[in-house]
Amino acid sequence: MSEAARRAIEALKPILGDRLVTSEAVREHHSRDMSSNVPHMPDAVAFPKTEAEVQAIVRVCAEHRVPIVPYGAGSSMEGHTIPVHGGISVSTREMNNIVEIVAEDALAVVQPGVTRKQLNTELRALGLTFPVDPGADASLGGMASTRASGTAAVRYGTMRENVLALRVVTADGEVLKTGSRAKKSSTGYDLTRLFVGSEGTLGIITELTVRLHPVPEQVAAAVCAFDTVEGAIATVQETVQYGIPIGRVEFLDEYSIESTNMYSGMNLKVAPTLFFEFEGTPAWVEEQSQIVAEIAANNGGSGFQWSTDADERARLWQARHNHYWAVKSRRAGCEIYTSDICVPISKLAENIVAGLADIEASFLEGQIIAHAGDGNFHAGYLVDPNNEVELAEAARLADRSAERALASGGTVSGEHGIGIGKLKFMRREHGDAAVESMKRIKAALDPLGIMNPGKMGQAG
Amino acid sequence: MSEAARRAIEALKPILGDRLVTSEAVREHHSRDMSSNVPHMPDAVAFPKTEAEVQAIVRVCAEHRVPIVPYGAGSSMEGHTIPVHGGISVSTREMNNIVEIVAEDALAVVQPGVTRKQLNTELRALGLTFPVDPGADASLGGMASTRASGTAAVRYGTMRENVLALRVVTADGEVLKTGSRAKKSSTGYDLTRLFVGSEGTLGIITELTVRLHPVPEQVAAAVCAFDTVEGAIATVQETVQYGIPIGRVEFLDEYSIESTNMYSGMNLKVAPTLFFEFEGTPAWVEEQSQIVAEIAANNGGSGFQWSTDADERARLWQARHNHYWAVKSRRAGCEIYTSDICVPISKLAENIVAGLADIEASFLEGQIIAHAGDGNFHAGYLVDPNNEVELAEAARLADRSAERALASGGTVSGEHGIGIGKLKFMRREHGDAAVESMKRIKAALDPLGIMNPGKMGQAG
Numbered sequence: 001m002s003e004a005a006r007r008a009i010e011a012l013k014p015i016l017g018d019r020l021v022t023s024e025a026v027r028e029h030h031s032r033d034m035s036s037n038v039p040h041m042p043d044a045v046a047f048p049k050t051e052a053e054v055q056a057i058v059r060v061c062a063e064h065r066v067p068i069v070p071y072g073a074g075s076s077m078e079g080h081t082i083p084v085h086g087g088i089s090v091s092t093r094e095m096n097n098i099v100e101i102v103a104e105d106a107l108a109v110v111q112p113g114v115t116r117k118q119l120n121t122e123l124r125a126l127g128l129t130f131p132v133d134p135g136a137d138a139s140l141g142g143m144a145s146t147r148a149s150g151t152a153a154v155r156y157g158t159m160r161e162n163v164l165a166l167r168v169v170t171a172d173g174e175v176l177k178t179g180s181r182a183k184k185s186s187t188g189y190d191l192t193r194l195f196v197g198s199e200g201t202l203g204i205i206t207e208l209t210v211r212l213h214p215v216p217e218q219v220a221a222a223v224c225a226f227d228t229v230e231g232a233i234a235t236v237q238e239t240v241q242y243g244i245p246i247g248r249v250e251f252l253d254e255y256s257i258e259s260t261n262m263y264s265g266m267n268l269k270v271a272p273t274l275f276f277e278f279e280g281t282p283a284w285v286e287e288q289s290q291i292v293a294e295i296a297a298n299n300g301g302s303g304f305q306w307s308t309d310a311d312e313r314a315r316l317w318q319a320r321h322n323h324y325w326a327v328k329s330r331r332a333g334c335e336i337y338t339s340d341i342c343v344p345i346s347k348l349a350e351n352i353v354a355g356l357a358d359i360e361a362s363f364l365e366g367q368i369i370a371h372a373g374d375g376n377f378h379a380g381y382l383v384d385p386n387n388e389v390e391l392a393e394a395a396r397l398a399d400r401s402a403e404r405a406l407a408s409g410g411t412v413s414g415e416h417g418i419g420i421g422k423l424k425f426m427r428r429e430h431g432d433a434a435v436e437s438m439k440r441i442k443a444a445l446d447p448l449g450i451m452n453p454g455k456m457g458q459a460g
Numbered sequence: 461m462s463e464a465a466r467r468a469i470e471a472l473k474p475i476l477g478d479r480l481v482t483s484e485a486v487r488e489h490h491s492r493d494m495s496s497n498v499p500h501m502p503d504a505v506a507f508p509k510t511e512a513e514v515q516a517i518v519r520v521c522a523e524h525r526v527p528i529v530p531y532g533a534g535s536s537m538e539g540h541t542i543p544v545h546g547g548i549s550v551s552t553r554e555m556n557n558i559v560e561i562v563a564e565d566a567l568a569v570v571q572p573g574v575t576r577k578q579l580n581t582e583l584r585a586l587g588l589t590f591p592v593d594p595g596a597d598a599s600l601g602g603m604a605s606t607r608a609s610g611t612a613a614v615r616y617g618t619m620r621e622n623v624l625a626l627r628v629v630t631a632d633g634e635v636l637k638t639g640s641r642a643k644k645s646s647t648g649y650d651l652t653r654l655f656v657g658s659e660g661t662l663g664i665i666t667e668l669t670v671r672l673h674p675v676p677e678q679v680a681a682a683v684c685a686f687d688t689v690e691g692a693i694a695t696v697q698e699t700v701q702y703g704i705p706i707g708r709v710e711f712l713d714e715y716s717i718e719s720t721n722m723y724s725g726m727n728l729k730v731a732p733t734l735f736f737e738f739e740g741t742p743a744w745v746e747e748q749s750q751i752v753a754e755i756a757a758n759n760g761g762s763g764f765q766w767s768t769d770a771d772e773r774a775r776l777w778q779a780r781h782n783h784y785w786a787v788k789s790r791r792a793g794c795e796i797y798t799s800d801i802c803v804p805i806s807k808l809a810e811n812i813v814a815g816l817a818d819i820e821a822s823f824l825e826g827q828i829i830a831h832a833g834d835g836n837f838h839a840g841y842l843v844d845p846n847n848e849v850e851l852a853e854a855a856r857l858a859d860r861s862a863e864r865a866l867a868s869g870g871t872v873s874g875e876h877g878i879g880i881g882k883l884k885f886m887r888r889e890h891g892d893a894a895v896e897s898m899k900r901i902k903a904a905l906d907p908l909g910i911m912n913p914g915k916m917g918q919a920g
Contacts, residue, residue, distance in 0.1 A: 104697065104806040147646040158644050160653070161621065176893040181869035182802040183834045184618050186607040186657055186877040187889055188916060189898045193620075193653035197646055214703040237564065243674040243740070245705065280703070281751075284744050291741075342642040346564040374643045409641035417646040429647055433636040437905060438649045444904035445897060456648060 005043040005086060008064040012046065012088070015056050019047040019094065030071055030081070030089040034136075036337055036383075036391060037079030037420045042069060042089040049094045051167065051175060051206040058204065058450075059173035061088055067453045070200035072142025073115060075134075077338060078419025080146060080199050084454040090204060092141050098122055099207065106212040107164060107181060112141025112205045119210075128212040131156040134415065135321065141205045146417040147197030151248045151320075154240075154373030155279070156213060158415070163196050167207035171446035181209060194441070199417055200452040202445045216279035219247065220289055220306050221313035225271040227300035229253070229356070232272045233349035234299045235292070236372040240345065242295070244288050246373060247277035250320055253356060255367035256327065263326030264319035269303065274372065275320050277313075278306070327367055327380060334382040337394035341405035342376040342414030351404050355379045358397050364390060366397070376414035423460035435460065465503040465546060468524040472506065472548070475516050479507040479554065490531055490541070490549040494596075496797055496843075496851060497539030497880045502529060502549040509554045511627065511635060511666040518664065518910075519633040521548055527913045530660035532602025533575060535594075537798060538879025540606060540659050544914040550664060552601050558582055559667065566672040567624060567641060572601025572665045579670075588672040591616040594875065595781065601665045606877040607657030611708045611780075614700075614833030615739070616673060618875070623656050627667035631906035641669060654901075659877055660912040662905045676739035679707065680749055680766050681773035685731040687760035689713070689816070692732045693809035695752070695759045696832040700805065702755070704748050706833060707737035710780055713816060715827035716787065723786030724779035729763065734832065735780050737773075738766070787827055787840060795845040797854035801865035802836040802874030811864050815839045818857050824850060826857070836874035883920035895920065 012020050021027075022044045032039040043066075048054045061068045067087025074081060083089055092113035099109040103126050110119060117137045119130050132143060134150040142148075144166070149158035156162065165179030178191035195202060226232040229251075236249050252260065252273045260266050274296070278288045289306040296304050307313060319326075328336055343351050352368055359366040359379070370377035379401055381394040402412040402425055412425040427435050442457030443449075449458060472480050481487075482504045492499040503526075508514045521528045527547025534541060543549055552573035559569040563586045570579060577597045579590050592603060594610040602608075604626070609618035616622065625639030638651035655662060686692040689711075696709050712720065712733045720726055734756070738748045749766040756764050767773060779786075788796055803811050812828055819826040819839070830837035839861050841854040862872040862885055872885040887895050902917030903909075909918060 102804070102806070104701075105804040106701070107804070147644075147650075149644055149646075153644060157621075158646075160644070160650065161617075170893065170897070174893045176897055177891050178894060180871045180889070181804040182836075182865075182871045182874065183805075184607075184609055184613060184620070184802055184836065184874055185871035186609075186618075186875050187871050187873045187882065188657070188878060188886060188894070189662075189901060190607075190620065190650075190653045190657055191890075191894055191897060193650045194901075197648070197650055202649075214701055216703060241564075241566070241674055243676060281747060283747055287741060287743055342644055344562070344565040344567070344641040345643075346562070376642075376644065405642075411640045411642040411645035411647050413647045414642065414644055415646050418648060422647065426648060429640070430651075431637050433630065433634045434638060434648070434651055437630070437636055437651060440904040441649055441654075441901055444900040 001043045002086065004064045005066050008060050008066040008088065009044050011060045012057060015053065016046055016048065021045045033074055033076045033079055033081050035077050035079050035419065035421055036335065036385065037082055040082050040084050042083040043086050045089045045091055047091050047094045051169065054090065054169045054204055054206055055173045055175065057088065057090055058169050058171065061450055062171065062173060062448055065448060065450065068450055069452050070145065070204045072112065072139030073137065075136035075138045076142065076146055076419060077416040078421040080417055080419040080455065082420060084420065092139060101126065103128060105181060107209055108212055109207060109209050110140055111207060112139060114140050116140060116143065123212065127215050129215050130210060131213050132159055132162055140208050140210065144196050144205055144208055145198065145200050149415040151250060151371055153371060154249060155245060155247050159196050160193060162211045163192055163208055164211055165209035166192055166195055166205055168195055168203040168205050170203045171448065171451050176203065179209065199419065199456050201442060201455050201457045202451060218280065218282045218285045218308055219313065220278045220285045220308045221316050222276040222289060222304060222306035223268065223273060223316055224296045224301040224304040225269040225273050229272045229352050230349045231300035232274050233352065233372060235274060235296045235301060237345050238295045239292050240373055242291060244291060247279040249373045250275040251370035251372040253368045256323060256369055259326040259330055260319050260323060263329050264322055266319050275316060323369060327382065330365065331382045333384065335385040336380040337383050337398065339379045339398035339401045340413050340416040341401055341410055342374060343405050343408040343410030345375045347408035347410065348372065348375045351408060352377060354404055355401050358400055362393060362397060364393050374414065418456045420455065426460040461503045462546065464524045465526050468520050468526040468548065469504050471520045472517060475513065476506055476508065481505045493534055493536045493539055493541050495537050495539050495879065495881055496795065496845065497542055500542050500544050502543040503546045505549045505551055507551050507554045511629065514550065514629045514664055514666055515633045515635065517548065517550055518629050518631065521910055522631065522633060522908055525908060525910060528910055529912050530605065530664045532572065532599030533597065535596035535598045536602065536606055536879060537876040538881040540877055540879040540915065542880060544880065552599060555666065561586065563588060565641060567669055568672055569667060569669050570600055571667060572599060574600050576600060576603065583672065587675050589675050590670060591673055592619055592622050600668050600670065604656050604665055604668055605658065605660050609875040611710060611831055613831060614709060615705060615707050619656050620653060622671045623652055623668055624671055625669035626652055626655055626665055628655055628663040628665050630663045631908060631911050636663065639669065659879065659916050661902060661915050661917045662911060678740065678742045678745045678768055679773065680738045680745045680768045681776050682736040682749060682764060682766035683728065683733060683776055684756045684761040684764040685729040685733050689732045689812050690809045691760035692734050693812065693832060695734060695756045695761060697805050698755045699752050700833055702751060704751060707739040709833045710735040711830035711832040713828045716783060716829055719786040719790055720779050720783060723789050724782055726779050735776060783829060787842065790825065791842045793844065794842040796840040797843045797858065799839045799858035799861045800873050800876040801861055801870060802834060803865050803868040803870030805835045807868035807870065808832065808835045811868060812837060814864055815861050818860055822853060822857060824853050834874065878916045880915065886920040
């Protein structure tokens, strides 16, 4: 531990008491995330309960020039929360109050440690939902910081569209408020969108005002197998072009279906497959299903069946949600090395096909799933996490996927963020001028470089 | 003219030839916008044809420390394009090419001088539309710069949601690219959203990639009169809460209806009124209409009629689009002094009612229309533009409206922007920390302060 960190910890002890933890176990827990990036331990982990305590932490760390690394639920996928230069991890775990739900304005005010499931449990009785669903039960602060999205983004957008306002403790310990409760505004630089996706490098989010949406009157699920990847993706593209406001539409490749059949006891045809969710009034759900069934049939889809039965729908989508575990169960002790690219939808099929060909040609097993309506897909490679050769091969495949995305006018991360893992692509994707502008913004808002250093806006 | 401006103009002449204009008439034309803000002439007006020419202009102006004021269609409402410190107005009029339309990805790449009507004319044959509709045939560069929205934002969002990517010439003459063609991304600070709404203070937009949307299979219009303002707004609120994806929903007060009847030869009941537009398949449009008719009836609405007849719809909405002229015709030689606030929808009715009471108590005539689904409304006061007492009274009423919006958790500008007119509210709405952060960002990206000086990010 550096002398500066030691002094900062001494200064923080009287403020936080036993909510400043330096035990090996807790530091180890905050040294990693769900990615394969090399862990690094913080010098201490702070568990503030209030915004004022966050301010005090930041001021002490600024005084001693000690790194601050915000930490939510630890479910990030690119090493965002790894304290690569040590310092203090600031966990939002104890800031988990739902401050206010304003049903008539369809908004909620929450502390950053509130998770999406926690919020949705609270909303159930009100007929409202917070629809951004990255899979993991992530914290809302973390989801905002990484501009998270997931399966429902095709209908409801990402955190970019669903955060109305923020409170942020800036690098100088001040409280900055962004946005308002109005649905739109044209007053000033869009600081809300600047902090959404900034991965803790510009400040610590201490409160979020998020948009809520009415729970649909009816939800129907459908599944359809296709002769080809191209046919499945053409179905998605034509559905979007038709203006169908589809709730969710997920692509699974044959390996994924095979895994799902085994793990979740399903009996799906092993073929490129789409899982659908339709939302609306009963009549509108039925009409949407019929239109999409026709589009699917024209694209080599077979066995399209839709159902409004809650159990059947839950079973199908539970199988989709268990996809990760289904794939993981294919090889004992393996980890899944996951990529995350997003391309214009006209390029989605060719990118998936090329990704599958890469897997076919590799000694690793792997599969592809897509949030197809957004052009976003994940290739996942089954690796022994202790085998350097396998990790290198997975990285090679993921890099090829990212290169193709850039060549297609897409992005190297649809929803997982930059963290450490994707830093090397920043200049390739955005160009020097954009990266230099990001660095200028970072330097302007965090001149001491203490907010999650070694990440976006500073490195890369 | 300053010596610096003289030298800059000399340096620009060989680059732009007769597309650098110093005539009184042209400078006068670029000295004002549609607001009542005091005009100020630029020293010259440049009409670049290419991005390279924009770069050259910026470099010359940077060298000589001369202000640069981007200028689109001149339809801004808060004095954004007024060169308060002189310098060079950079008109995008000659940069009006549609670069590419990618129908399969529902996107278009355009130069900044392309207007929304120009783009939509081009899109007609493709079954696609660019739906952001601020009323005026604004340039897309100007619309992005001011984060414009309008009547269709309730369904399709504002420029914030509809710009995918930008090319921007920054204050040092470099070309910066933001975003990509992917629908979503989590790579880096959201520079696209930073430039959208920055009102020319951070750079000049030289190309936009915008989202397109399918033309709905059917569109229906409806109109409904209400006993009270509260009943009309409750109808909108319940429609949104029901999850109806309404195409447009506009509120007009009694004065507006009276004016519209006279000007557009309509025979509408003089009462608080909603104009609706429903979109979708024929069956879904009918169902939406029926649901909303029922909601309206429960809230004191009467005479709800919907129609899919194109002529009838065009006549109704043309009357709405002519609202400005209808009101203007009520008093010879008057101008309309327009406010623009946006509040959470639960506060919309009380804000409108208070605004109408202010008008009732004033010696000025006035009216209120609302993009009701977004909680955005405009109070417009009929003033003699040469009468200081009347202008002061209009300003007083508009300020009261803005104060109430802030007290309601809203914003002082839903869609018109800050320009000069709303600068005084920046700290009130955003607080000191946010305004200081904006100033730091401005200083980081425009250290010489040459991009539209005296506006947002610098003054206020």
